[in-house]
Amino acid sequence: MGAMIEVCGLHKQFRTPVVKEGRFAGIRTLFTREYRLKEAVKDISFTIQKGDFVGYIGPNGAGKSTTIKMLTGILHPSAGEVKINGVDPHKHRRRVAQKLGVVFGQRSQLWWDLPVKDSYDILAHMYRVAPAEKERRLAELGELLDLKEFWETPVRKLSLGQRMRADIAASLLHDPDVLFLDEPTIGLDVTAKRSIREFLKTLNGEFGKTILLTTHDMDDIEQLCRRVMVINHGELSYEGTIEHLRDKIGLPTVIRIVFRGSYRLPAQEGARMPLQLRLDGAEGEFRIIEASSSEVLIEANRQQAKAMDILRMVGGWGEIADIHMEEPDFEDIIHRVY
Numbered sequence: 001m002g003a004m005i006e007v008c009g010l011h012k013q014f015r016t017p018v019v020k021e022g023r024f025a026g027i028r029t030l031f032t033r034e035y036r037l038k039e040a041v042k043d044i045s046f047t048i049q050k051g052d053f054v055g056y057i058g059p060n061g062a063g064k065s066t067t068i069k070m071l072t073g074i075l076h077p078s079a080g081e082v083k084i085n086g087v088d089p090h091k092h093r094r095r096v097a098q099k100l101g102v103v104f105g106q107r108s109q110l111w112w113d114l115p116v117k118d119s120y121d122i123l124a125h126m127y128r129v130a131p132a133e134k135e136r137r138l139a140e141l142g143e144l145l146d147l148k149e150f151w152e153t154p155v156r157k158l159s160l161g162q163r164m165r166a167d168i169a170a171s172l173l174h175d176p177d178v179l180f181l182d183e184p185t186i187g188l189d190v191t192a193k194r195s196i197r198e199f200l201k202t203l204n205g206e207f208g209k210t211i212l213l214t215t216h217d218m219d220d221i222e223q224l225c226r227r228v229m230v231i232n233h234g235e236l237s238y239e240g241t242i243e244h245l246r247d248k249i250g251l252p253t254v255i256r257i258v259f260r261g262s263y264r265l266p267a268q269e270g271a272r273m274p275l276q277l278r279l280d281g282a283e284g285e286f287r288i289i290e291a292s293s294s295e296v297l298i299e300a301n302r303q304q305a306k307a308m309d310i311l312r313m314v315g316g317w318g319e320i321a322d323i324h325m326e327e328p329d330f331e332d333i334i335h336r337v338y
Protein backbone atom coordinates (compact mmCIF):
# COMPACT_ATOMS: atom_id res chain seq x y z
CA MET A 1 0.00 0.00 0.00
CA GLY A 2 1.08 3.58 -0.64
CA ALA A 3 -0.39 6.90 -1.59
CA MET A 4 -1.77 6.97 -5.13
CA ILE A 5 -3.32 10.43 -5.08
CA GLU A 6 -1.96 13.20 -2.86
CA VAL A 7 -3.59 16.59 -2.73
CA CYS A 8 -2.23 19.34 -0.53
CA GLY A 9 -3.71 22.80 0.04
CA LEU A 10 -5.45 22.84 -3.33
CA HIS A 11 -7.12 26.09 -4.46
CA LYS A 12 -8.81 27.16 -7.66
CA GLN A 13 -10.06 30.64 -8.38
CA PHE A 14 -11.94 31.56 -11.52
CA ARG A 15 -11.94 35.13 -12.75
CA THR A 16 -15.09 35.94 -14.63
CA PRO A 17 -16.06 39.33 -16.12
CA VAL A 18 -18.93 41.06 -14.35
CA VAL A 19 -21.91 41.04 -16.69
CA LYS A 20 -23.20 44.57 -17.35
CA GLU A 21 -26.88 45.31 -17.34
CA GLY A 22 -28.96 47.51 -19.58
CA ARG A 23 -28.49 48.63 -23.20
CA PHE A 24 -25.65 47.10 -25.20
CA ALA A 25 -24.92 44.95 -22.16
CA GLY A 26 -23.25 42.24 -24.22
CA ILE A 27 -20.81 44.59 -25.91
CA ARG A 28 -20.10 46.57 -22.76
CA THR A 29 -19.35 43.29 -20.94
CA LEU A 30 -16.70 42.53 -23.57
CA PHE A 31 -14.82 45.73 -22.69
CA THR A 32 -15.35 45.56 -18.98
CA ARG A 33 -12.47 45.76 -16.59
CA GLU A 34 -14.46 44.48 -13.68
CA TYR A 35 -13.99 40.89 -12.67
CA ARG A 36 -15.52 38.70 -10.06
CA LEU A 37 -13.42 36.09 -8.33
CA LYS A 38 -15.02 32.74 -7.73
CA GLU A 39 -13.20 30.44 -5.33
CA ALA A 40 -14.37 27.07 -6.62
CA VAL A 41 -11.91 25.03 -4.52
CA LYS A 42 -10.55 26.32 -1.21
CA ASP A 43 -7.67 24.66 0.54
CA ILE A 44 -8.48 21.01 -0.05
CA SER A 45 -6.09 18.30 1.15
CA PHE A 46 -6.52 14.52 1.05
CA THR A 47 -4.68 11.30 0.33
CA ILE A 48 -6.05 8.29 -1.50
CA GLN A 49 -4.19 5.02 -1.06
CA LYS A 50 -3.55 2.46 -3.80
CA GLY A 51 -6.59 0.22 -4.21
CA ASP A 52 -9.01 2.59 -2.42
CA PHE A 53 -12.54 3.20 -3.69
CA VAL A 54 -13.50 6.71 -2.61
CA GLY A 55 -16.70 8.66 -3.21
CA TYR A 56 -16.48 12.38 -3.89
CA ILE A 57 -19.82 13.98 -3.27
CA GLY A 58 -21.39 17.38 -2.80
CA PRO A 59 -24.25 19.53 -4.05
CA ASN A 60 -24.30 21.13 -7.51
CA GLY A 61 -21.57 23.70 -7.96
CA ALA A 62 -19.63 22.55 -4.88
CA GLY A 63 -16.35 22.15 -6.78
CA LYS A 64 -16.20 18.42 -7.63
CA SER A 65 -15.54 18.72 -11.36
CA THR A 66 -13.03 21.51 -10.77
CA THR A 67 -11.12 19.23 -8.39
CA ILE A 68 -11.19 16.31 -10.86
CA LYS A 69 -9.93 18.57 -13.64
CA MET A 70 -6.98 19.58 -11.47
CA LEU A 71 -6.30 15.92 -10.64
CA THR A 72 -6.18 15.03 -14.32
CA GLY A 73 -4.02 18.04 -15.21
CA ILE A 74 -6.63 19.74 -17.44
CA LEU A 75 -6.76 22.70 -15.04
CA HIS A 76 -3.87 24.33 -13.26
CA PRO A 77 -4.37 24.92 -9.51
CA SER A 78 -4.27 28.54 -8.29
CA ALA A 79 -2.33 27.18 -5.31
CA GLY A 80 -1.46 23.83 -3.79
CA GLU A 81 -0.12 20.55 -5.07
CA VAL A 82 -1.41 17.42 -6.74
CA LYS A 83 0.59 14.21 -7.09
CA ILE A 84 -0.59 11.13 -8.93
CA ASN A 85 1.71 8.29 -7.97
CA GLY A 86 4.29 10.93 -7.09
CA VAL A 87 3.99 12.87 -10.37
CA ASP A 88 2.49 16.35 -10.92
CA PRO A 89 -0.29 15.91 -13.52
CA HIS A 90 -0.09 19.45 -14.82
CA LYS A 91 3.67 19.42 -15.41
CA HIS A 92 3.76 15.89 -16.79
CA ARG A 93 0.38 15.58 -18.40
CA ARG A 94 1.20 12.81 -20.88
CA ARG A 95 3.00 10.70 -18.33
CA VAL A 96 0.15 10.98 -15.85
CA ALA A 97 -2.47 10.41 -18.58
CA GLN A 98 -0.96 6.95 -19.10
CA LYS A 99 -1.83 6.14 -15.48
CA LEU A 100 -5.34 7.62 -15.54
CA GLY A 101 -8.66 6.54 -16.92
CA VAL A 102 -11.41 9.14 -16.94
CA VAL A 103 -15.13 8.73 -17.55
CA PHE A 104 -17.50 11.67 -17.73
CA GLY A 105 -21.00 10.19 -17.74
CA GLN A 106 -22.49 13.26 -19.34
CA ARG A 107 -20.02 13.47 -22.18
CA SER A 108 -18.67 10.61 -24.28
CA GLN A 109 -15.04 10.42 -25.27
CA LEU A 110 -15.95 8.19 -28.21
CA TRP A 111 -16.37 9.32 -31.82
CA TRP A 112 -20.07 9.80 -32.38
CA ASP A 113 -20.35 8.56 -35.97
CA LEU A 114 -17.84 5.73 -35.82
CA PRO A 115 -18.50 2.11 -34.86
CA VAL A 116 -17.46 1.47 -31.26
CA LYS A 117 -14.49 -0.67 -32.30
CA ASP A 118 -13.05 2.14 -34.45
CA SER A 119 -12.98 4.47 -31.45
CA TYR A 120 -10.97 1.85 -29.61
CA ASP A 121 -8.48 1.66 -32.47
CA ILE A 122 -7.97 5.42 -32.32
CA LEU A 123 -7.63 5.47 -28.53
CA ALA A 124 -5.20 2.52 -28.56
CA HIS A 125 -3.10 4.44 -31.05
CA MET A 126 -3.21 7.64 -28.95
CA TYR A 127 -2.17 5.80 -25.81
CA ARG A 128 0.40 3.69 -27.66
CA VAL A 129 -1.16 0.37 -26.75
CA ALA A 130 0.44 -2.37 -28.87
CA PRO A 131 -2.02 -4.22 -31.19
CA ALA A 132 -1.69 -7.59 -29.43
CA GLU A 133 -2.14 -5.91 -26.06
CA LYS A 134 -5.19 -4.04 -27.36
CA GLU A 135 -6.78 -7.27 -28.62
CA ARG A 136 -6.16 -9.04 -25.35
CA ARG A 137 -7.63 -6.21 -23.30
CA LEU A 138 -10.65 -5.75 -25.55
CA ALA A 139 -11.39 -9.46 -25.34
CA GLU A 140 -11.36 -9.20 -21.55
CA LEU A 141 -13.32 -5.95 -21.34
CA GLY A 142 -15.69 -7.15 -24.06
CA GLU A 143 -16.57 -10.13 -21.94
CA LEU A 144 -16.88 -8.26 -18.64
CA LEU A 145 -18.93 -5.41 -20.11
CA ASP A 146 -20.77 -7.36 -22.78
CA LEU A 147 -19.56 -5.14 -25.60
CA LYS A 148 -19.83 -7.63 -28.45
CA GLU A 149 -23.52 -6.99 -29.12
CA PHE A 150 -22.79 -3.42 -30.29
CA TRP A 151 -19.22 -3.71 -31.49
CA GLU A 152 -20.05 -2.57 -35.02
CA THR A 153 -22.68 0.02 -34.05
CA PRO A 154 -21.99 3.73 -34.37
CA VAL A 155 -21.81 5.36 -30.96
CA ARG A 156 -24.74 7.70 -31.67
CA LYS A 157 -27.02 4.67 -32.06
CA LEU A 158 -26.15 3.10 -28.70
CA SER A 159 -28.55 3.14 -25.77
CA LEU A 160 -27.36 5.17 -22.80
CA GLY A 161 -26.41 2.01 -20.88
CA GLN A 162 -24.43 0.65 -23.84
CA ARG A 163 -22.74 4.01 -24.36
CA MET A 164 -21.67 4.12 -20.73
CA ARG A 165 -20.23 0.59 -20.91
CA ALA A 166 -18.42 1.49 -24.12
CA ASP A 167 -17.00 4.63 -22.47
CA ILE A 168 -15.84 2.75 -19.40
CA ALA A 169 -14.06 0.20 -21.60
CA ALA A 170 -12.44 3.08 -23.50
CA SER A 171 -11.09 4.55 -20.28
CA LEU A 172 -9.45 1.22 -19.44
CA LEU A 173 -7.86 0.42 -22.77
CA HIS A 174 -4.41 1.59 -21.69
CA ASP A 175 -4.72 -0.28 -18.38
CA PRO A 176 -4.52 2.74 -16.05
CA ASP A 177 -3.93 2.34 -12.31
CA VAL A 178 -6.38 5.08 -11.37
CA LEU A 179 -9.92 5.71 -12.54
CA PHE A 180 -11.88 8.97 -12.18
CA LEU A 181 -15.56 8.45 -12.71
CA ASP A 182 -17.91 11.42 -12.95
CA GLU A 183 -21.57 10.33 -12.82
CA PRO A 184 -21.05 6.91 -14.49
CA THR A 185 -24.62 5.77 -13.82
CA ILE A 186 -26.50 8.97 -14.57
CA GLY A 187 -29.82 8.37 -16.31
CA LEU A 188 -29.47 4.58 -16.32
CA ASP A 189 -32.23 2.16 -15.35
CA VAL A 190 -31.91 -0.12 -12.34
CA THR A 191 -30.54 -3.09 -14.30
CA ALA A 192 -27.96 -1.07 -16.20
CA LYS A 193 -26.86 0.62 -12.96
CA ARG A 194 -26.45 -2.76 -11.30
CA SER A 195 -24.26 -4.13 -14.08
CA ILE A 196 -22.01 -1.06 -14.01
CA ARG A 197 -21.72 -1.26 -10.22
CA GLU A 198 -20.81 -4.96 -10.39
CA PHE A 199 -18.16 -4.19 -12.97
CA LEU A 200 -16.69 -1.37 -10.86
CA LYS A 201 -16.58 -3.66 -7.83
CA THR A 202 -14.61 -6.23 -9.84
CA LEU A 203 -12.31 -3.57 -11.18
CA ASN A 204 -11.46 -2.42 -7.68
CA GLY A 205 -11.60 -5.74 -5.85
CA GLU A 206 -9.94 -8.07 -8.34
CA PHE A 207 -7.88 -5.78 -10.53
CA GLY A 208 -6.84 -3.46 -7.70
CA LYS A 209 -7.68 -0.22 -9.50
CA THR A 210 -7.82 2.92 -7.39
CA ILE A 211 -11.16 4.62 -8.01
CA LEU A 212 -12.49 8.09 -7.29
CA LEU A 213 -16.22 8.27 -7.93
CA THR A 214 -18.23 11.46 -8.24
CA THR A 215 -21.97 11.02 -8.27
CA HIS A 216 -25.30 12.32 -7.02
CA ASP A 217 -26.49 8.72 -6.66
CA MET A 218 -26.19 7.83 -2.98
CA ASP A 219 -26.85 4.15 -3.69
CA ASP A 220 -23.72 4.09 -5.85
CA ILE A 221 -21.76 5.58 -2.98
CA GLU A 222 -23.17 3.30 -0.32
CA GLN A 223 -22.70 0.14 -2.36
CA LEU A 224 -19.27 0.87 -3.75
CA CYS A 225 -17.21 3.19 -1.60
CA ARG A 226 -15.36 2.50 1.59
CA ARG A 227 -14.68 6.16 2.16
CA VAL A 228 -16.39 9.37 1.19
CA MET A 229 -15.24 12.95 0.89
CA VAL A 230 -17.92 15.60 1.03
CA ILE A 231 -17.24 18.95 -0.61
CA ASN A 232 -19.41 21.96 0.05
CA HIS A 233 -18.78 25.51 -1.22
CA GLY A 234 -15.30 24.43 -2.29
CA GLU A 235 -14.29 23.05 1.10
CA LEU A 236 -14.11 19.50 2.41
CA SER A 237 -16.74 19.19 5.10
CA TYR A 238 -16.28 15.48 5.77
CA GLU A 239 -13.70 12.83 5.00
CA GLY A 240 -13.94 9.30 6.37
CA THR A 241 -15.94 6.10 6.31
CA ILE A 242 -19.67 5.95 5.57
CA GLU A 243 -20.18 4.19 8.92
CA HIS A 244 -18.58 7.03 10.80
CA LEU A 245 -20.61 9.56 8.85
CA ARG A 246 -23.82 7.77 9.85
CA ASP A 247 -22.75 7.83 13.49
CA LYS A 248 -21.68 11.44 13.34
CA ILE A 249 -24.94 12.70 11.85
CA GLY A 250 -26.80 10.49 14.29
CA LEU A 251 -30.13 10.10 12.54
CA PRO A 252 -32.20 7.60 14.48
CA THR A 253 -32.55 3.94 13.69
CA VAL A 254 -36.18 2.85 13.86
CA ILE A 255 -36.94 -0.51 15.48
CA ARG A 256 -40.40 -2.07 15.20
CA ILE A 257 -41.04 -4.83 17.72
CA VAL A 258 -44.00 -7.18 17.44
CA PHE A 259 -44.95 -9.09 20.56
CA ARG A 260 -46.58 -12.48 20.74
CA GLY A 261 -49.68 -11.65 22.76
CA SER A 262 -49.63 -8.88 25.32
CA TYR A 263 -46.70 -6.94 26.73
CA ARG A 264 -46.21 -4.38 29.46
CA LEU A 265 -44.42 -1.02 29.09
CA PRO A 266 -42.32 -0.01 32.08
CA ALA A 267 -44.30 3.19 32.48
CA GLN A 268 -47.29 4.64 34.17
CA GLU A 269 -50.73 4.18 32.61
CA GLY A 270 -51.63 6.67 29.89
CA ALA A 271 -48.05 7.75 29.28
CA ARG A 272 -47.75 10.19 26.39
CA MET A 273 -45.72 9.39 23.28
CA PRO A 274 -42.87 9.79 22.61
CA LEU A 275 -41.77 8.15 25.80
CA GLN A 276 -38.14 8.62 26.73
CA LEU A 277 -36.63 5.62 28.54
CA ARG A 278 -33.28 4.86 30.12
CA LEU A 279 -31.70 1.48 29.45
CA ASP A 280 -31.78 -1.05 32.28
CA GLY A 281 -28.33 -2.20 33.29
CA ALA A 282 -26.50 -0.36 30.50
CA GLU A 283 -25.63 3.18 29.45
CA GLY A 284 -28.01 4.98 27.17
CA GLU A 285 -31.54 5.99 26.32
CA PHE A 286 -34.11 5.59 23.56
CA ARG A 287 -37.64 6.69 22.67
CA ILE A 288 -40.88 4.83 22.15
CA ILE A 289 -42.73 6.76 19.48
CA GLU A 290 -45.77 4.53 19.09
CA ALA A 291 -47.30 1.68 21.07
CA SER A 292 -50.30 -0.42 20.04
CA SER A 293 -51.77 -3.58 21.55
CA SER A 294 -49.03 -5.82 20.16
CA GLU A 295 -46.34 -3.53 18.72
CA VAL A 296 -43.95 -0.83 19.78
CA LEU A 297 -42.04 1.52 17.54
CA ILE A 298 -38.71 2.66 18.95
CA GLU A 299 -36.32 5.35 17.82
CA ALA A 300 -32.73 5.28 18.94
CA ASN A 301 -29.52 7.01 18.01
CA ARG A 302 -26.62 4.65 17.54
CA GLN A 303 -24.43 6.81 19.74
CA GLN A 304 -27.02 6.90 22.49
CA ALA A 305 -27.95 3.24 22.76
CA LYS A 306 -26.88 -0.06 21.27
CA ALA A 307 -29.65 -1.96 19.50
CA MET A 308 -28.73 -5.14 21.39
CA ASP A 309 -29.14 -3.43 24.76
CA ILE A 310 -32.53 -2.09 23.72
CA LEU A 311 -33.69 -5.54 22.57
CA ARG A 312 -32.50 -7.12 25.82
CA MET A 313 -34.57 -4.64 27.80
CA VAL A 314 -37.65 -4.85 25.56
CA GLY A 315 -37.49 -8.66 25.79
CA GLY A 316 -38.42 -8.25 29.45
CA TRP A 317 -41.76 -6.57 28.59
CA GLY A 318 -43.21 -9.56 26.76
CA GLU A 319 -42.42 -12.31 24.29
CA ILE A 320 -40.94 -10.88 21.10
CA ALA A 321 -42.33 -12.39 17.88
CA ASP A 322 -40.64 -10.23 15.28
CA ILE A 323 -38.10 -7.42 14.97
CA HIS A 324 -37.77 -5.04 12.09
CA MET A 325 -34.91 -2.58 12.04
CA GLU A 326 -34.66 0.34 9.66
CA GLU A 327 -31.38 2.18 9.37
CA PRO A 328 -31.57 5.86 8.47
CA ASP A 329 -31.57 6.44 4.74
CA PHE A 330 -28.13 7.40 3.48
CA GLU A 331 -29.72 10.05 1.26
CA ASP A 332 -31.20 11.74 4.36
CA ILE A 333 -27.86 11.61 6.11
CA ILE A 334 -26.15 13.29 3.19
CA HIS A 335 -28.74 16.06 3.13
CA ARG A 336 -27.75 16.88 6.70
CA VAL A 337 -24.13 17.33 5.64
CA TYR A 338 -24.85 19.49 2.57
Ligand SMILES: Nc1ncnc2c1ncn2[C@@H]1O[C@H](COP(=O)(O)OP(=O)(O)OP(=O)(O)O)[C@@H](O)[C@H]1O
Pocket (backbone or CB within 6 Å): 014, 015, 016, 038, 039, 040, 058, 059, 060, 061, 062, 063, 064, 065, 066, 067
Ligand atom coordinates in the same frame (compact mmCIF):
# COMPACT_ATOMS: atom_id res chain seq x y z
N1 LIG B 1 -14.37 27.78 -16.09
C1 LIG B 1 -15.05 28.35 -15.08
N2 LIG B 1 -15.13 29.70 -14.99
C2 LIG B 1 -15.80 30.29 -13.98
N3 LIG B 1 -16.42 29.65 -12.99
C3 LIG B 1 -16.38 28.30 -13.02
C4 LIG B 1 -15.70 27.57 -14.06
N4 LIG B 1 -15.83 26.25 -13.82
C5 LIG B 1 -16.55 26.12 -12.69
N5 LIG B 1 -16.89 27.35 -12.21
C6 LIG B 1 -17.65 27.62 -10.96
O1 LIG B 1 -17.01 26.96 -9.89
C7 LIG B 1 -17.95 26.37 -8.99
C8 LIG B 1 -17.70 24.87 -8.88
O2 LIG B 1 -18.06 24.22 -10.08
P1 LIG B 1 -17.89 22.65 -10.34
O3 LIG B 1 -18.28 22.40 -11.76
O4 LIG B 1 -16.55 22.22 -9.89
O5 LIG B 1 -19.01 22.05 -9.36
P2 LIG B 1 -19.51 20.53 -9.20
O6 LIG B 1 -19.38 20.22 -7.75
O7 LIG B 1 -18.82 19.66 -10.16
O8 LIG B 1 -21.04 20.68 -9.57
P3 LIG B 1 -22.08 19.64 -10.30
O9 LIG B 1 -22.49 18.63 -9.27
O10 LIG B 1 -23.22 20.58 -10.63
O11 LIG B 1 -21.41 19.08 -11.49
C9 LIG B 1 -19.31 26.74 -9.56
O12 LIG B 1 -19.79 27.89 -8.89
C10 LIG B 1 -19.04 27.02 -11.00
O13 LIG B 1 -19.97 27.93 -11.53
